[in-house]
Amino acid sequence: MQTTKVSTVSYSSQNNCSRTEQSLHLRGPPTAISDGSFVVKPVLQSNDSSFGAEIGGVDWTNPIPAKVVRQLVDLQDKYAVLIFRGTGLDNDRHIAFSQQLGEKLEVNPFFHGIEKDRLQEPFLWDVSNIELDGSLVEKDSRRWHHSLGNALWHTVRVLNHLWHSRRLASPVIYGQPTAEELSLKPPAFHKLVQTAPDGRKTLYLAAHAKKIAGRSFEDSQKLIWELIEHCTQPEYVFSMEWLAGGDMVWWDNRQCMHRANAYTENMTARDVRRATVIDDGPLAFGVNAEELVPGKERKETAA
Numbered sequence: 001m002q003t004t005k006v007s008t009v010s011y012s013s014q015n016n017c018s019r020t021e022q023s024l025h026l027r028g029p030p031t032a033i034s035d036g037s038f039v040v041k042p043v044l045q046s047n048d049s050s051f052g053a054e055i056g057g058v059d060w061t062n063p064i065p066a067k068v069v070r071q072l073v074d075l076q077d078k079y080a081v082l083i084f085r086g087t088g089l090d091n092d093r094h095i096a097f098s099q100q101l102g103e104k105l106e107v108n109p110f111f112h113g114i115e116k117d118r119l120q121e122p123f124l125w126d127v128s129n130i131e132l133d134g135s136l137v138e139k140d141s142r143r144w145h146h147s148l149g150n151a152l153w154h155t156v157r158v159l160n161h162l163w164h165s166r167r168l169a170s171p172v173i174y175g176q177p178t179a180e181e182l183s184l185k186p187p188a189f190h191k192l193v194q195t196a197p198d199g200r201k202t203l204y205l206a207a208h209a210k211k212i213a214g215r216s217f218e219d220s221q222k223l224i225w226e227l228i229e230h231c232t233q234p235e236y237v238f239s240m241e242w243l244a245g246g247d248m249v250w251w252d253n254r255q256c257m258h259r260a261n262a263y264t265e266n267m268t269a270r271d272v273r274r275a276t277v278i279d280d281g282p283l284a285f286g287v288n289a290e291e292l293v294p295g296k297e298r299k300e301t302a303a
């Protein structure tokens with residue numbers, strides 16, 4: 001559905017969440033396809049496209065051979081979202097596998113030292129709901145409010161206007177991000193229409209998107225949300241359920257958006273760890289302000 005220049009791997013080492021309606025909704029022919037050594041179960045399929053697939057047949061007990069990585073990247077290009085069950089990867093092997101997918105991993109800008117990070121790894125983002133001492137995130141804490149933005153459709157990029165979506169989801173707490181937060185995730189400009197790895201045109205959309213060059217803020221938001229609504233019609237969306245520790249989802253932000261369940265007072269522990277592979281394409285970091293049309297928008301949109 002969408003674009004961004006970063007591929008992402010997520011990993012759940014522990015899943016205590018109760019099952020809800022958020023199951024993996026398989027649509028189309030419920031068939032498994034043998035693809036080399038893999039077993040591929042597509043999630044959404046139409047005559048001319050596929051979106052999402054559960055992949056079996058990968059031996060995660062050993063380092064993944066380069067040839068297998070290339071085959072998996074081909075599957076990523078085709079399906080955008082790949083789901084693997086029970087990988088058994090630990091932090092080191094999660095990182096090692098992610099590094100096979102691209103030259104550089106994004107360093108978590110919110111990593112403030114081993115003693116302050118539950119995962120103790122700057123290459124992993126702790127996208128759990130668990131605090132350093134093992135307790136669940138406290139209701140109405142700043143981290144709680146930050147999570148509300150994750151329940152909006154978004155993509156992951158090295159730079160985007162993250163704080164716009166935080167403000168949308170939690171206007172009181174994130175009406176004004178702190179100076180430190182702004183410096184850690186500054187805004188950037190991205191092309192709305194981009195090209196997927198297989199040459200198809202895609203839209204780069206997210207709740208982070210604040211303004212379109214050449215349009216007013218109001219017109220921009222209207223168009224952005226019309227496009228998001230179009231791309232998130234039920235026939236284009238599926239939910240993935242974490243079934244057991246070690247389940248992993250790999251998604252290509254150049255081709256899809258994602259969102260998470262918001263924190264609730266009844267939630268149980270959700271231990272999810274994300275590695276982010278920086279895309280090596282020319283649009284990975286967005287475009288320069290000079291490339292905006294018209295140029296006079298530069299000042300207005302850089303806030």
Ligand SMILES: [Fe+2]
Pocket residue numbers: 150154155156258259
């Ligand atoms: Fe996310």
